[in-house]
Amino acid sequence: MIQLFHVTKTYPPKSQALTDVHLEIGKGEFVFLAGPSGAGKTTLLKLLFREEEPTEGRILIDGKNITRLNSRGIARLRREIGLVFQEFKLLPRLSALENVALAAEVVGMPRRESQTKAYQLLREIGLRDRYDAKPLTLSGGEQQRVAIARALVNDPLIVLADEPTGNLDAEAADETMRLFLKIRENGTTILIASHDLELIKRYGSRVIALRQGRVADDLHRVQQEGSVG
Amino acid sequence: MSLFVFGAFMLLQENLQHFLTGLGDQIRINAYLEKGLGTSDVQSLGVRIKTFPEVERARHISQEQAWLDFSAALGAQSSLLDGLPRDALPSSFEILLKPAYRDGPVVEDLANRLKKEKGITAVEYPQEWIDRLSLVVLAVQWTKWFLGGVLFMAAFFIAGSTVKLAILARKDEIEIMQLVGASEELIQAPFVLEGMIQGIAAGAVSVVGLWSLFRFLDRQVASSVGLFGASAQLQFLDLKSIALLLAIGWLLGAAGSLFALRRFVRTWKS
Numbered sequence A: 001m002i003q004l005f006h007v008t009k010t011y012p013p014k015s016q017a018l019t020d021v022h023l024e025i026g027k028g029e030f031v032f033l034a035g036p037s038g039a040g041k042t043t044l045l046k047l048l049f050r051e052e053e054p055t056e057g058r059i060l061i062d063g064k065n066i067t068r069l070n071s072r073g074i075a076r077l078r079r080e081i082g083l084v085f086q087e088f089k090l091l092p093r094l095s096a097l098e099n100v101a102l103a104a105e106v107v108g109m110p111r112r113e114s115q116t117k118a119y120q121l122l123r124e125i126g127l128r129d130r131y132d133a134k135p136l137t138l139s140g141g142e143q144q145r146v147a148i149a150r151a152l153v154n155d156p157l158i159v160l161a162d163e164p165t166g167n168l169d170a171e172a173a174d175e176t177m178r179l180f181l182k183i184r185e186n187g188t189t190i191l192i193a194s195h196d197l198e199l200i201k202r203y204g205s206r207v208i209a210l211r212q213g214r215v216a217d218d219l220h221r222v223q224q225e226g227s228v229g
Numbered sequence B: 001m002s003l004f005v006f007g008a009f010m011l012l013q014e015n016l017q018h019f020l021t022g023l024g025d026q027i028r029i030n031a032y033l034e035k036g037l038g039t040s041d042v043q044s045l046g047v048r049i050k051t052f053p054e055v056e057r058a059r060h061i062s063q064e065q066a067w068l069d070f071s072a073a074l075g076a077q078s079s080l081l082d083g084l085p086r087d088a089l090p091s092s093f094e095i096l097l098k099p100a101y102r103d104g105p106v107v108e109d110l111a112n113r114l115k116k117e118k119g120i121t122a123v124e125y126p127q128e129w130i131d132r133l134s135l136v137v138l139a140v141q142w143t144k145w146f147l148g149g150v151l152f153m154a155a156f157f158i159a160g161s162t163v164k165l166a167i168l169a170r171k172d173e174i175e176i177m178q179l180v181g182a183s184e185e186l187i188q189a190p191f192v193l194e195g196m197i198q199g200i201a202a203g204a205v206s207v208v209g210l211w212s213l214f215r216f217l218d219r220q221v222a223s224s225v226g227l228f229g230a231s232a233q234l235q236f237l238d239l240k241s242i243a244l245l246l247a248i249g250w251l252l253g254a255a256g257s258l259f260a261l262r263r264f265v266r267t268w269k270s
Ligand SMILES: Nc1ncnc2c1ncn2[C@@H]1O[C@H](COP(=O)(O)OP(=O)(O)OP(=O)(O)O)[C@@H](O)[C@H]1O
Pocket: A011, A012, A015, A016, A017, A035, A036, A037, A038, A039, A040, A041, A042, A043, A044, A195
């Protein structure tokens, strides 16, 4: 699903964020991207949704080379990828429902349909009663769940999350992780960047550790240690 | 603002041109005839002159008429003419040109061709005056385009910076639309639309501003009637010019917002 071949990323003038990264992630895998601050986790995710272009190497997503894309190609790629961020990135003027529905609407789903779908997602995620609330009146955990619903509304092949629990307390973080595990059951590939070792230990089935821009470790755990806290 | 100034120049030019056309009625070519031409010769020459494409009207002035005109022009001094024979002045054709041909080189060319006609001895026309008039029109025209060009650049950047504010106000929304894969066109459309509306609005405001300026001037002129006579009737911009102003505003608004989008939205920079 995700393949990187000898990928190097250098930010001008000469800050080398990733060096010769080589990895493959299969469909439906649940992968943590670990590593200390500055290791290149965010950079790797940005390369995958084409916020940044690799300096060298090749990246394939679902078998397609995304190294050279025009703006239309980038838009098409991003419809296959759901994004979740540490700071949620919800629009404060819109309700939870509108935030989720907007993402479907702007890629061409009719308004009615996107709202129905957004409502269904919010219900599954446990926000049935708060669908009309403005993001700032929701707790951090609730906001992140709205953001996850938005990431799912276009039925992505891949969900990329950058420190999704960074702003949440332990309980909300657990809830968020369980949600990701549930999403994975539909065959969605999930890649989560985090430096929360506790969380990784508890939920990680595969952990790719980055250190100074290189893959330092790639651990597969055959059996998950259990997904319930 | 710049649309207003450009419009003001259009207004000035239009009125000047109108005024000059009025003066143009007084641009006449006098073709003096040989003495002793028969009536039929004069008549056929008159017909011949009217076949020139530039000629609007040609009026024959007999020797008798010339004498009367001249003595009337002399007024009190007309006694100077006493003792001169009544046929001392030549008869002539007074030729009025069609408006499109009231231009220095054309007049000169026509005069030369007239001179070659049998029966015409001399041709007279107000050369310098014509040249100076067309020079003024040309100067106003160039000033208009030059100033207009400079001001349009300004308008373009002003429209751009207004849209820039709108873009910055909705930066988060743009970012999220980009992240979920909305197409470039869909994201840009509302800003381009806003730029267009602003451009047209600016054009409309200019036209209204010009209209009030025009009304003001018109009243001033009306209260000093007689200074320029009838040809001083002021003219407002015609529909074509108004449409042009609005269209320019529309285009500038659209171009300005596209420019601002390219500048202030990250992924579209390249
Ligand atoms: N836009 C940029 N311009 C220049 N250098 C950058 C840029 N973004 C990241 N870097 C550098 O690239 C390296 C990797 O950064 P990155 O953000 O990918 O790390 P990270 O693993 O996500 O860190 P954190 O855990 O703190 O989020 C760092 O040394 C950083 O300074």
